[in-house]
Amino acid sequence: MIPAAFDYVRAGSAEEAIALLGEHGDEAKLLAGGHSLLPMMKLRLAVPSVLVDIGRVSDLSYITDGGDHIAVGALTRHRALETSDLLAAECPLLGHVAGEVGDPQVRHRGTIGGSLAHSDPASDLPAAVLALGGTLVAQGPNGSREIAAGDFFTGYFESALADDEMLTEIRVPKAPGAGWNYQKFNRRAQDWAIVGAAAVTVNGGTNVALVNMGSVPLRASAVEAALAGGASAADAAEQAAEGTDAPTDLNATPDYRNHLARVLTRRALEAAGVS
Amino acid sequence: MLGPEADETGEVIVEISVTVNGETRTGDVEPRTLLVYWLRDDLRLTGTNIGCDTSSCGACTVHVNGESVKSCTMLAVQADGEDILTIEGLAPSEDELHPMQEAFRQNHGLQCGYCTPGMVMAAVSLLEENPDPSERDVRLGLEGNLCRCTGYHNIVKSVLACAAGETAA
Numbered sequence: 001m002i003p004a005a006f007d008y009v010r011a012g013s014a015e016e017a018i019a020l021l022g023e024h025g026d027e028a029k030l031l032a033g034g035h036s037l038l039p040m041m042k043l044r045l046a047v048p049s050v051l052v053d054i055g056r057v058s059d060l061s062y063i064t065d066g067g068d069h070i071a072v073g074a075l076t077r078h079r080a081l082e083t084s085d086l087l088a089a090e091c092p093l094l095g096h097v098a099g100e101v102g103d104p105q106v107r108h109r110g111t112i113g114g115s116l117a118h119s120d121p122a123s124d125l126p127a128a129v130l131a132l133g134g135t136l137v138a139q140g141p142n143g144s145r146e147i148a149a150g151d152f153f154t155g156y157f158e159s160a161l162a163d164d165e166m167l168t169e170i171r172v173p174k175a176p177g178a179g180w181n182y183q184k185f186n187r188r189a190q191d192w193a194i195v196g197a198a199a200v201t202v203n204g205g206t207n208v209a210l211v212n213m214g215s216v217p218l219r220a221s222a223v224e225a226a227l228a229g230g231a232s233a234a235d236a237a238e239q240a241a242e243g244t245d246a247p248t249d250l251n252a253t254p255d256y257r258n259h260l261a262r263v264l265t266r267r268a269l270e271a272a273g274v275s
Numbered sequence: 276m277l278g279p280e281a282d283e284t285g286e287v288i289v290e291i292s293v294t295v296n297g298e299t300r301t302g303d304v305e306p307r308t309l310l311v312y313w314l315r316d317d318l319r320l321t322g323t324n325i326g327c328d329t330s331s332c333g334a335c336t337v338h339v340n341g342e343s344v345k346s347c348t349m350l351a352v353q354a355d356g357e358d359i360l361t362i363e364g365l366a367p368s369e370d371e372l373h374p375m376q377e378a379f380r381q382n383h384g385l386q387c388g389y390c391t392p393g394m395v396m397a398a399v400s401l402l403e404e405n406p407d408p409s410e411r412d413v414r415l416g417l418e419g420n421l422c423r424c425t426g427y428h429n430i431v432k433s434v435l436a437c438a439a440g441e442t443a444a
Contacts, residue, residue: 001328001329002307002309002312004307005286005287005306006287006307008287008289008306008352010352031350031353034349035348038348039329039330042329051306053352102330103418104343104401104404104418105333105344105345105419106348108342108343108344108400109339109344109345109348109349189415189418190331
């Protein structure tokens with residue numbers, strides 16, 4: 001399959017990319033690693049008339065120590081996250097989850113910014129950043145703004161980014177020594193999660209985020225509240241499907257997904273050391 | 276900034292220059308041309324196969340700057356200026372196989388052969404990142420490549436044999 005024809009423009013910097021987005025409006029799409037966008041373009045699920053290639057904006061590929069957080073450039077590839085010693089020491093959940101995306105070939109090309117901006121509720125990294133309570137930095141024509149991960153995912157494949165904004169950095173709080181775990185359930189290697197659950201202990205509390213349990217990645221608020229109220233991991237996990245809206249597809253019914261959410265949440269909590 | 280230029284038919288064409296198997300190759304491509312089609316149809320490097328065309332099967336795996344990539348999920352224009360290695364460029368000479376190719380031959384790591392170019396390219400990339408993998412590492416490392424013949428056992432055996440230096444360099 002070959003995508004529908006489009007115009008191709010290569011941006012040399014974030015500023016140039018943002019100017020091009022401003023020029024072309026919602027007809028344009030940013031192209032980073034292309035591993036979410038190109039498959040959708042082949043299927044005609046996305047038909048942008050202009051692609052702005054930001055794959056060479058190399059100053060947005062970094063993983064650095066920001067003091068109380070780790071700052072990750074939006075164009076950092078999954079493979080770099082997966083093999084980062086800094087993330088392994090300070091925020092191991094993020095590096096681990098990056099290593100669960102797709103397969104090695106996909107991880108060599110896919111970028112964290114691309115994955116988050118794509119806002120696929122079945123993707124691994126959005127839920128990881130949500131569980132971590134991360135902050136996303138969006139740059140637009142009038143400068144940058146910070147968006148909490150909890151406010152970023154606004155709908156099915158929709159984010160809080162304006163048409164002329166570009167995601168430039170992802171910040172995740174440092175949590176060395178925190179308990180963490182990610183459970184990804186699928187039937188075939190390299191597939192998206194049928195359901196996934198990420199758990200991480202932060203500041204004395206526990207955050208849980210769910211993959212593919214609604215139109216956006218979700219925090220399992222009922223589980224978090226139950227844990228905060230003193231419930232055991234096993235009892236709290238029973239509430240994992242509360243407030244979710246699990247989709248139906250060829251892999252699973254909502255009932256089956258609700259069951260998976262409960263089981264995977266319990267496993268993630270227990271593996272994260274929450275008893 | 277590189278902008279599109281329309282030719283006389285109004286079609287947008289981009290000129291690319293790519294190092295392919297050590298040689299500089301240039302081409303005029305439509306932006307929507309996938310790397311695998313440019314390699315196969317324009318350069319006639321047909322060793323890289325198209326299997327699923329949905330970034331699942333790995334038959335189209337090539338190296339981009341030394342790393343395995345599915346060439347059905349990359350535009351040729353994205354390869355502009357990059358260093359591509361295909362299965363044709365892997366062996367050191369006309370009459371000598373790469374150690375990974377030799378390992379596949381010796382261990383019967385293929386049957387029909389369709390997945391083999393991609394499997395070999397993925398395996399070489401895997402060993403560059405992890406020169407001493409366990410069997411589990413190999414199985415996980417090749418999760419992006421499907422084989423419908425072998426049941427994978429002899430492929431895994433081939434990669435482990437290559438890692439152990441059991442095939443001539």
